[in-house]
Amino acid sequence: MITDEGYVEIGLLRKQGMSLRKIAKEVGCAVNTVRSHLETDTWPRYRRNKLRVTKLSPFGDYLRERQAAAHPAWIPATVLQREIAVQGYAGGLSQLRAFLRSLRPVLPIDPVVRFETMPGEQMRG
Secondary structure, eight states: OOOHHHHHHHHHHHHTTOOHHHHHHHHTSOHHHHHHHHHHOSOOOOOOSSOOOOTTGGGHHHHHHHHHHHTTSOOOHHHHHHHHHHTTOOOOHHHHHHHHHHHSOOOOOOOOOOOOOOTTTTTOO
């Protein structure tokens, strides 16, 4: 696996006129890796080709509907696990919690507004 510095080094060595084979040997990767990096000229990013089918996948729509129906309240993962276990869910609670975490809306953080008063100012009526 090539580090970020390795990708920068590939570009620099090529500009110095070094061959693809020598660059590959210097950086410690395959010639095709060097070639593909020089062709794209971008940082490589990991992309999952297919979404994995999990034990929880068949129940995703049900869970979304249940949480939307309970809005603004939130149904705990343990309660939902009991409900979908009756429907055939055989997975664990941690997988369910991770899924539910993606459904929970992120609340904006209210900034704390500080105010200063003179000593004893708030004590006066």
